[in-house]
Structure formats: C-alpha cells, structure tokens
Amino acid sequence: MFDAIVIGSGMSGGIAAKELCEAGLKVLVLERGNDVDPGKDYTDMVMPWEFPNAMRVPEDEVARDYPVQSQCYAFSEATKHFWVKDSDHPYTTPADKDFTWIRGYHTGGRSIMWGRQSYRLSDLDFEANAKDGFGVDWPIRYADIAPWYDKMEKFVGVAGDRDGLPQLPDGENYLPGFELNDAEKQFKAAVESKWSSRKVIIGRTANLSVAKPWHEELGRSSCNNRSICERGCSFGAMHSSLTNSLPAARRTNNLTLVTDAIVHSIIQDPKTGKATGVRVIDRKTKVGRTYEARLVFLNASAINSAYILLNSASEHNPNGLANGSDQVGRNIMDHMYALSTAGMFPGPKDSYYKGRRPTGIYIPRFRNYAEDGDGYVRGYGYQGGVSRLGSRPRAGMPGIGAELKEQGRHIGPWMAYISGFGEMLPNPENRVTLEKTAKDQWGMPIPHIECKQGPNEAKMAKQILADGRAMLEAAGAFVVNQAKEAGPPGLGIHEMGTVRMGRDPKTSVLNGWNQAHEVPNLFCTDGGAMASSGCVNPSLTYMALTARAADHAVKLMKEGAI
Amino acid sequence: MIDEIAMNRRALMGRIGLLIGAAALPPEAFALPKGKAAKKFLAAPQFATLSAVADTVIPADETPGAVGVGVPRLIDGMLVTWASADTRGQIVGVLAAIDKLARDADRKSFAALSPERRKALLVPYDKDAMKPGPKPTEKLTALQAMMAGPPVMNPSWVKLKDLIITLYYTSEVAMTKEEIYEHVPGKWVPSLKITPGMRPFASGGPF
Ligand SMILES: Cc1cc2nc3c(=O)[nH]c(=O)nc-3n(C[C@H](O)[C@H](O)[C@H](O)COP(=O)(O)OP(=O)(O)OC[C@H]3O[C@@H](n4cnc5c(N)ncnc54)[C@H](O)[C@@H]3O)c2cc1C
Ligand code: SF4
Numbered sequence: 001m002f003d004a005i006v007i008g009s010g011m012s013g014g015i016a017a018k019e020l021c022e023a024g025l026k027v028l029v030l031e032r033g034n035d036v037d038p039g040k041d042y043t044d045m046v047m048p049w050e051f052p053n054a055m056r057v058p059e060d061e062v063a064r065d066y067p068v069q070s071q072c073y074a075f076s077e078a079t080k081h082f083w084v085k086d087s088d089h090p091y092t093t094p095a096d097k098d099f100t101w102i103r104g105y106h107t108g109g110r111s112i113m114w115g116r117q118s119y120r121l122s123d124l125d126f127e128a129n130a131k132d133g134f135g136v137d138w139p140i141r142y143a144d145i146a147p148w149y150d151k152m153e154k155f156v157g158v159a160g161d162r163d164g165l166p167q168l169p170d171g172e173n174y175l176p177g178f179e180l181n182d183a184e185k186q187f188k189a190a191v192e193s194k195w196s197s198r199k200v201i202i203g204r205t206a207n208l209s210v211a212k213p214w215h216e217e218l219g220r221s222s223c224n225n226r227s228i229c230e231r232g233c234s235f236g237a238m239h240s241s242l243t244n245s246l247p248a249a250r251r252t253n254n255l256t257l258v259t260d261a262i263v264h265s266i267i268q269d270p271k272t273g274k275a276t277g278v279r280v281i282d283r284k285t286k287v288g289r290t291y292e293a294r295l296v297f298l299n300a301s302a303i304n305s306a307y308i309l310l311n312s313a314s315e316h317n318p319n320g321l322a323n324g325s326d327q328v329g330r331n332i333m334d335h336m337y338a339l340s341t342a343g344m345f346p347g348p349k350d351s352y353y354k355g356r357r358p359t360g361i362y363i364p365r366f367r368n369y370a371e372d373g374d375g376y377v378r379g380y381g382y383q384g385g386v387s388r389l390g391s392r393p394r395a396g397m398p399g400i401g402a403e404l405k406e407q408g409r410h411i412g413p414w415m416a417y418i419s420g421f422g423e424m425l426p427n428p429e430n431r432v433t434l435e436k437t438a439k440d441q442w443g444m445p446i447p448h449i450e451c452k453q454g455p456n457e458a459k460m461a462k463q464i465l466a467d468g469r470a471m472l473e474a475a476g477a478f479v480v481n482q483a484k485e486a487g488p489p490g491l492g493i494h495e496m497g498t499v500r501m502g503r504d505p506k507t508s509v510l511n512g513w514n515q516a517h518e519v520p521n522l523f524c525t526d527g528g529a530m531a532s533s534g535c536v537n538p539s540l541t542y543m544a545l546t547a548r549a550a551d552h553a554v555k556l557m558k559e560g561a562i
Numbered sequence: 563m564i565d566e567i568a569m570n571r572r573a574l575m576g577r578i579g580l581l582i583g584a585a586a587l588p589p590e591a592f593a594l595p596k597g598k599a600a601k602k603f604l605a606a607p608q609f610a611t612l613s614a615v616a617d618t619v620i621p622a623d624e625t626p627g628a629v630g631v632g633v634p635r636l637i638d639g640m641l642v643t644w645a646s647a648d649t650r651g652q653i654v655g656v657l658a659a660i661d662k663l664a665r666d667a668d669r670k671s672f673a674a675l676s677p678e679r680r681k682a683l684l685v686p687y688d689k690d691a692m693k694p695g696p697k698p699t700e701k702l703t704a705l706q707a708m709m710a711g712p713p714v715m716n717p718s719w720v721k722l723k724d725l726i727i728t729l730y731y732t733s734e735v736a737m738t739k740e741e742i743y744e745h746v747p748g749k750w751v752p753s754l755k756i757t758p759g760m761r762p763f764a765s766g767g768p769f
Contacts, residue, residue, distance in 0.1 A: 047745060048766045049734045052643065054636075054725075059646035179752040225750045228766055352754045355747035356765060391762045392731045392741075395724035396714065398689045400619045401681050405627075408731065408740055411762045 002028040002256070003557075004295040005278055007263045007308065010109020012526040012542040013299030014241025014249070015152070019550035020297070021254040025557075028291060029246075029255065030280060032262040032300075033105030036082075036112065036242055042232030043078045051077050071491060072102045074113050074230040082106065082113050082232075091447045092435060099449045100490035101303065107259055108242030109301065110493070111539075113230045116206040116238055116358065117383065118158045119536035120149050120169045124369060129532050132377045134456075135331065135426035136502040138531045139512030142169065148544035155248075156239035156543065157215055159223075159359070160204030168364040168381075168536070175209045177202045178357045183347030183386040183414045190475035191363070197370030198471070203359035203383060206239035206540075218247050227356035238358070260284055262442055265312035266296060266321055268519060274562070275321075275522045281442045295521050295553055295562065298499070299546070302527035303332070303432050306498035307447050309509075309524075310434050322499075322516035327509050329498050332430040332451045333533040336380070336422035337492035339461055339485075341468035343477035345386055347414035352388060360385035363418065363471070365535055367463065376459040378425065380535045382468065384418030416477045420464035422486070423535040425456050426497055430489075451489045461486045494538050499528030514549035521562040525549045603641035603650065604657075610673035611657045612637060618680045619726045625740060628726055631733040637725050652718035653725075663687060688723070691716030737764045 003025035006016045013029060020027045048055070055077045062070045069075050069083035084103045093099045104110045123142045130137040146169070154173035161177035162170040180188060180202055188200035207229070208215055211222040220236035220243065229238045236243045249255040260283035267290065269276050277292035298305045306329040312321035320328050363382040367373040389412035393404045430452065434445040453461075469479055489495075502508020505517035514529050516522040525546035527538060534541075556562045604612060616628035616637070628634070641650050663683050664672035672680060695715040714720055730736050737743040741764035 045745075047734070048732050048737060048743070048764075051732075053640050054728045054732050056640075056644055058644045059649055063646070178750055181752045225747045226745065226766065350756045352756050352760070352763075354751035354754050354763065355744075355749055357750045357752075388762065390765065393727055395720050395727050396692065398692045400684055400688050400723075401621060402623065404727075405620055405623065405740070409761060411756060411760060 002026050002291065002293040004028070004297060004553075005030060005291055005293040006297040006299055007278065008032075008109060008298075008300040008304070008526070009107050009246065009257065009259075010104075010241055010299065010301060010526075011111040011114070011539050012301075012546045013109070013297070014111065014245030015543045015546040016297040016299050016525060016550055017249040017255060017257075018155075018245045019547050020295075020554065021249040021252040023550070023554040024252075024254065025295070025554065026254050027249065027256070028293065029249075029257045030261040030263055030278065030291070031107050031257065031259045032283060033107065033259065034283075035257075035259045036107045036232075038232055038234060038243060041081060042234050044226070044228050044231040044234050046078065046231075053077060068100055069102060071100055072493070074115075078228075078231050079113060082230075088441070090438075090440060091449055092438070093449050093451075097450055097452050098488035098490075099451045100488045101449065101495070102490065102493045103301070107246070107257065108240050111239070111241040111245075112232050114240075114493075114539060115537070116229060117362075117537040118153070118156070118160075118204050118206045118540040119362075120171070121145075121534045121536065121541055122167050122169050124167050124365070125532060125534035128378060128534075129426075134377065135532050136500065136504065136507050139501055139503045139508075144512070145541070145544050145548060148548040149540065151547055152540060152543045155214075156206045156244065156540075157208045157212070157220075158204055158206050158540070159209035161202055163199065163201045163364075165199060165201075165364055167369055171204075174204070175212070177204070178207075178209060178359055180361065181353040181386065182351040183345060183416070184361055186347055187345065187361070187386050187416055187475045191471050194474045195366070195371075195471075197366045199364055201362050201364065203362045205359035207358045208237045211237070218244060218251075220244065223358060225355035225357055227358045229358055262444070263300065263308055264288065264442075264444060265308060266298075266519075266522065268312070268314065268317065268321055270314075270316045273519060275519050281444070283442070286442055295557060296523070297546075297550070297553075298522065298524040298528070299526045302496045302498045302530075303447065303449065305524050305526055305528040306432055307434070309499065310432075311445065322509055322518045322522060324518055325505060325507055325509060327428070327500055327507065329433060330428040330431040331426035331497040331500055332432065332449070332489070332495060333424040333426055333497040333530070334451070334489045335492035335494045335533060335535060335537075336420065336424060336453065336457055336461055336464070336486040338419065338483055338487035339422065339464040339468070340384075340417065340419040340481075340483050341465065341472055341479060342415060342417040342481040343472045343479040344389075345414040345416040345472075345475065345477045347386060352411060361418075367460075367467075374459065374463050376456045376463075378423035378456070378460070378535070380420045380422040380460060380464050382418040382420050382464075382471075384416070386414055386416040388412045389415040416472055416475065418468050418471065420461075420468060421492065421535055421537070422457065422460045422464055423533050424453060424489070426500070426532060427454060432498060449490075453486060453489060457486070494527070494533070496527030496530040496533060496538060499524045500531045501529050502531060513552040514545055515553070520556075521553075523549045523553055602638050604638050604654075607661075607671065607673075608654065608657050609634060609638060611661045611671070614673040614675070614680055615657070615660060615684070615722070616726050618677065618684050619723060620730050621677065626735050628730045631730060631735045633726055633729045633733075636729045637722075640725065649721065653722050656716075656718045656722050660684070660687065688719070691719040731764070 391412035620628035
C-alpha cells in the first residue's frame with residue numbers, strides 16, 4: 001500500500017511525484033512505457049555525420065510505424081526511439097477529421113522532446129470563459145496560481161526577460177533571458193514603432209541560461225547553445241521530468257517508479273466514493289495486477305487521462321469514473337499551429353551570431369486585448385526568429401557544380417519567420433470516446449478521437465496570417481512563403497481540456513484544486529484539467545497546477561479529509 | 563557519463579576518420595565501393611553513373627567533392643537501408659535517364675565522359691527538371707506542402723540531387739571545411755561582425 005499513486009511519469013507526473021515525495025508521502029509512479037537511460041538513449045553527443053541515412057528514418061518504416069509521429073518537426077533518426085509506434089498504439093478518427101496525436105510513452109513522457117517554451121496564463125485567460133460564455137468559468141484566477149508559477153519557474157529554470165506585459169505575466173525567478181540577435185532587434189524596433197500594442201520579446205524557455213546551485217545539486221549545468229534539445233540533453237540544461245523532477249523525487253527515498261505498467265483503470269470503493277487503487281496491465285507479459293494507495297494523481301496526458309476515466313466504468317459509474325457531468329473526454333482543445341509566414345529580411349549586412357540559441361522570439365497576444373479581433377473571440381501569439389538562412393544549396397533550385405559549391409560557402413541572407421499559435425475554444429463535440437469492439441494488443445479499447453476547428457478558429461486563422469504578413473512587411477521583409485491554413489488539430493501538441501476544472505459538478509469534472517468532484521482522493525493535473533486553452537504553450541501551467549494540487553491534497557490527507 | 567560518451571565518440575570518430583581518409587585518397591572515383599558499406603543495391607554500371615553524377619553536382623576543388631566524402635557509397639547504402647521501393651525505382655530511373663542522355667548525345671556512358679562534358683549535359687537537365695510540374699497526387703499536410711515548395715517537372719531528379727547535397731553537407735569534411743561546425747558552441751554570441759571570407763556556421767538539428 002502506497003500513500004499515493006501517480007499515473008504517468010511525464011511533464012506533469014514528474015512534478016506530482018516530486019511534490020508528493022517531498023511532502024513525505026510514499027509515492028508509486030506508474031509509467032506505461034519503457035525506462036529511459038540518458039547515458040544510452042540520448043543522442044546529443046552523436047555528431048551529425050555519425051547518424052545512419054543522413055538522420056532520416058527509413059521510408060517504409062515511417063509509412064508503417066510512424067505515419068502520424070513523423071509529422072512532428074522533432075521526429076528523426078536521432079529521436080525515433082522517443083516516439084510511439086503508431087502501429088502499436090492505434091486510434092481512430094472520422095475520415096473528415098484528422099487528429100494528429102503526437103506521443104512519447106517512456107519515463108519522462110514528452111518532457112524529453114518538448115520545445116521548452118514556458119509562459120504564464122493571465123487573468124485575460126482565466127476570465128475568458130466567464131466573459132464570452134464559451135466553456136465553463138475557471139474556478140481559479142491568476143492570483144491563485146501565481147505563487148506556483150514562481151515555484152515551478154525556479155525549479156525547472158526558465159530563462160526570460162521581465163517584459164512587464166499584463167497579458168503575459170513575468171516570473172519572479174527568471175534566469176537571464178537569451179539575447180536577441182541584431183536582425184531581431186531591428187525587427188523588434190520596426191514592429192514596435194508601427195504598433196504600440198505589439199511587442200517582440202525573447203522566447204521564455206526552460207533552458208538553464210545560467211545554472212543555479214539548486215539546479216547543479218541535481219546534476220544539471222548551464223546550456224551550451226546547441227539547439228538539439230529534443231535528443232535529450234546530457235548536460236541536463238533543459239528541464240525534463242527524467243533528469244529533473246524524478247531525480248528530485250528520488251532523492252527523498254520516497255519514490256518507487258514502475259515502468260511497463262499500463263494503467264487500465266482506477267478502482268473506486270462504491271461505499272466511500274474514494275479511489276482505492278489502480279488496475280495495471282504489464283506491457284511485456286500482458287498480465288494484469290492491481291496497486292493500492294490512499295491518493296491517486298492522474299497525469300497520463302490529457303487524452304490518456306480521460307481515456308483511463310472512461311475505461312474505469314463500472315456498475316456504479318456506467319459512463320466512467322468521475323463522469324456524472326458527462327464531460328470526461330469532451331472539449332479537446334489544441335492550439336492552432338503551423339500558421340507560418342516567412343520572408344527575406346533586410347537585416348544588418350555585416351552582422352552574424354554564434355552558437356545555436358535554444359529559443360526564438362515571441363510576440364505576445366494583442367488581438368481582443370489592445371487591438372480588436374476581426375469577428376472572433378480570444379487571441380494568439382507568435383513564435384519565430386530572424387536568422388541567417390542556411391547557405392547550403394537547395395536541391396529544388398537550379399544549379400550544380402562549382403557554382404553550387406561556392407554558394408554554400410557564403411553566409412546566407414537574413415530570413416524572418418513567425419508562426420501563430422491560436423487559442424481554440426472548448427467545444428463538447430470535440431471528444432475522445434472508446435471504440436465499442438476494437439481492442440489494442442493489451443485488450444484495451446481503442447480510443448476514438450473526433451476533433452475539428454470551428455468557425456471562430458477559421459476567422460482567427462485568417463487574421464493570424466494577415467497580421468503575420470503585415471508585421472513582416474512593416475519591418476521591410478519580402479514574404480516568400482506563407483501557410484494557407486492551420487495544421488490539423490493535435491499537431492500543436494498542446495491537446496487539453498478533456499477532464500476540465502469548473503465550479504459546478506454538473507458541468508465539470510474537477511474542482512478548483514484539480515480534485516474530482518465525485519472522487520475526493522483523485523486529482524488530475526495534466527492538460528486534461530484546462531477549462532480554456534489560452535494561446536501560450538501550456539506545460540508550465542500544468543506543472544504549476546500540479547504543484548498546487550499536490551500541496552492541497554497533502555493538507556487534506558493530514559486533516560484526515562481524504 | 564559524459565566521459566563515457568566522449569570515449570565512445572572518439573572511437574566512433576576514429577572509424578569515421580578512417581572511412582573519410584580512405585575515400586579521400588586519389589579517388590578511384592567510379593569503382594565499386596569498398597570496405598564498410600556492406601549493403602549495396604546498384605549494379606556496377608549504375609554505381610558508376612551515380613558516382614559521375616555526384617561528382618558533377620559537387621566536384622572536388624580545394625576541398626573534397628561528393629565522391630571524396632563517399633556520397634555515392636552512402637547513397638547506395640541508403641537505397642538498401644532507407645529507401646522505399648518507389649524511391650529506389652525513381653533513383654534507378656533517373657540514373658538510367660542521365661546515362662541515356664550521354665549515350666544519345668555522345669555514344670558513351672555518362673561515366674565515361676569528361677567532367678566538362680558531363681556538366682554540359684547535366685546543367686540543362688537540372689534546369690528543365692525545376693520547371694513547374696503537376697500537383698503531386700499524394701495528400702500533403704499543410705506544413706509538408708509549405709516545406710516542399712511548388713511542384714516541379716522532375717521530382718525524381720530533385721530527390722537524387724537532395725540526397726547528394728544532404729549527404730555531402732552532413733559529412734564531417736563539409737561541415738568542418740565548407741562550413742564551421744561546433745558541436746558544443748558553449749556561449750550564445752548574439753552579435754558577431756562578419757569578416758571577409760568568413761564561412762557560415764553549420765547547424766546540427768532542425769533549427
Ligand atoms: C516536439 C514537442 C514540442 C513541444 N513544445 C512545447 C513547448 O515549447 N512548450 C510547452 O509548454 N509544451 C510543449 N510541448 C508539449 C508538452 O510536451 C506537453 O504539454 C507535456 O509533455 C504534457 O505533459 P503530460 O504530463 O500531460 O504528458 P506527457 O509528458 O506526455 O506524459 C504522459 C506520460 O503518461 C504515460 N501514460 C500514458 N498513458 C498511460 C497509462 N495508461 N498508464 C501509465 N502511464 C501512461 C505516458 O507514457 C507518458 O510518459 C511539446 C511537445 C512536443 C512533442
Ligand atoms: S541547447 Fe542547451 S539545453 Fe539544448 S541540448 Fe544543448 S546544452 Fe542542452
């Protein structure tokens with residue numbers, strides 16, 4: 001019998017484990033995938049020319065095993081082992097509703113491959129549902145979560161500037177922000193002089209620009225500016241659950257991590273209403289077993305957490321556990337992604353930079369904030385950068401021989417690139433359900449995902465592209481490439497909303513402490529909990545919600561309330 | 563752990579060094595590949611055409627060219643370890659088409675032509691290949707479509723040319739001689755004055 005079970009060892013599960021272990025609880029983390037050994041599995045010390053096949057995954061293998069995962073920019077021969085085989089982990093969608101579900105099943109989850117962009121939500125986001133009526137009101141406001149953002153930013157190490165923007169609150173504990181290059185400074189000046197409401201700032205990122213003693217205690221060191229973080233960082237200079245949260249949990253001697261343990265369902269005692277433990281299927285032997293605990297944290301990532309609740313249906317809970325509201329699995333949101341504009345930029349001719357900075361520029365939200373939106377609610381931000389175009393010759397341009405080789409020797413021209421991340425509204429019809437008959441190799445029902453961007457998203461996408469072009473052109477860039485539409489939902493890799501927080505048990509699954517309304521010792525603190533999506537990268541918010549909920553759960557346990 | 567990685571890396575580097583050293587010897591340019599490349603796909607005449615094409619796209623000057631860094635051998639290997647049957651067919655088809663070009667014009671194999679003559683034939687072939695072509699039949703995602711750029715007349719040639727360029731510019735020789743590559747740059751220097759003759763920095767990942 002453990003004090004607590006944490007389901008999933010990724011971005012949010014790692015923090016749950018750390019916080020609960022540090023509070024003195026004996027914690028069991030159950031991870032469905034294999035363990036990862038940084039010494040063997042990280043490929044960041046392999047030189048580019050040492051990879052087979054020019055770092056490309058064999059074409060037949062991509063088609064057979066990775067048709068979905070290969071759509072992620074970070075998928076390559078260098079990182080292949082960090083993505084699920086789609087062939088082993090099937091899901092279904094309606095023919096006309098693509099959903100690109102990007103996943104990593106192993107210790108650390110997607111915190112190993114993530115892009116590290118780390119921003120706070122603000123009250124603009126926490127009040128949005130109440131103001132415009134989409135979704136249910138968040139049961140918390142910025143002031144409730146702010147101290148937990150502080151705590152998490154200090155622990156993970158977020159490098160960023162304090163920009164003083166109300167819609168993008170600053171952290172107390174930022175490490176020095178990475179600096180803009182000269183062309184980015186020029187771009188910033190041009191955009192900000194034309195629009196006082198728009199700001200160009202350095203991307204806030206979970207890379208240790210300067211490691212602090214509490215980072216070094218966990219074996220982490222400062223960033224070496226290589227920008228190959230998705231291969232795993234042997235310097236521990238980026239935050240991952242594997243090399244930061246779990247080691248912090250482990251040093252308390254309170255952590256037990258069991259890998260290859262696929263959580264099948266959560267067991268509830270119908271008399272007390274409390275969760276008593278979980279059923280697990282061993283990934284390798286396919287044999288089932290159960291674990292018991294006084295407290296359960298659900299951190300399997302948004303879609304999987306909803307899936308586990310749905311799969312925990314019983315006589316007493318025919319619709320699934322904690323699902324009296326019928327909201328479990330609904331309201332999938334993902335940021336609109338790939339709304340990119342690129343152009344040749346007239347940057348300073350004799351200026352260059354050195355090193356590969358692991359972040360880019362960020363343009364915080366201005367629509368439906370300081371500037372009106374064109375017929376939609378909510379807003380968007382942009383990520384991007386201005387960099388020297390790789391001068392390597394391109395196969396799709398005419399040219400061969402000495403001329404081609406000579407071209408590759410010249411430092412390329414400046415290119416500016418910005419890509420919008422747009423907020424998606426909660427819509428109960430965007431949902432995950434369980435297939436009635438189709439099962440996976442472990443005998444578990446296959447998830448069925450139905451998700452589509454709606455009219456609000458379509459209008460927003462148009463303005464994301466128009467504003468992107470306008471900003472590039474205002475800065476003197478010549479636009480050469482622009483997307484026409486957003487990527488399919490899922491590809492933003494910010495899927496969330498399926499186990500939402502709310503004030504009313506009739507319309508939400510979790511209360512203001514991420515505690516299930518119907519199961520007092522069950523907490524879900526991954527992206528499932530999000531009542532709205534905001535437009536910033538969400539993982540920092542998941543971590544802050546997790547630390548806050550863990551603190552509350554421990555208090556309730558000590559009071560004997562759960 | 564870092565030490566262990568560094569040691570393994572040295573061992574690996576040694577091996578790569580040998581490979582490149584071997585390939586950089588006065589190139590028996592169009593002979594069959596020797597040594598490490600265990601798996602081969604192309605027959606000897608096809609391999610000779612590939613070597614001649616690679617040498618024409620990226621010739622040696624003060625630095626080794628595509629043949630010098632072993633690109634033909636690597637492509638031949640990739641036809642076994644990486645390419646789908648469709649890609650293999652396209653590459654073989656392009657090699658045959660280019661060889662036919664030479665036989666029709668000069669009644670010699672492409673590999674048997676002088677470097678000047680090869681280039682004279684390949685420049686217009688390359689140019690024609692880039693003319694706007696029909697839309698691809700396979701469904702591309704929005705992102706893929708944006709990355710792929712406009713469709714061209716001869717995508718198979720672009721595919722082969724892309725392999726030659728990519729393998730050349732990810733070779734240790736090109737990344738350290740044509741470009742500057744530091745695997746562990748250390749500091750981020752946001753502003754650096756360009757000096758005459760300065761080479762571009764190579765990147766090791768998607769960014
Ligand atoms: C390439 C890439 C770039 C990204 N960039 C950013 C970024 O810049 N900023 C940002 O904020 N976010 C980014 N993200 C998203 C970020 O990775 C996720 O938001 C975050 O990892 C989610 O945390 P999580 O704990 O919910 O899930 P995960 O980190 O995915 O962890 C879930 C874990 O649960 C396990 N699990 C699942 N089902 C079960 C089960 N039934 N039983 C047991 N274990 C189970 C999984 O194996 C996994 O280890 C990026 C993601 C990717 C892939
Ligand atoms: S850029 Fe920094 S964090 Fe990323 S892999 Fe390199 S050293 Fe690690």
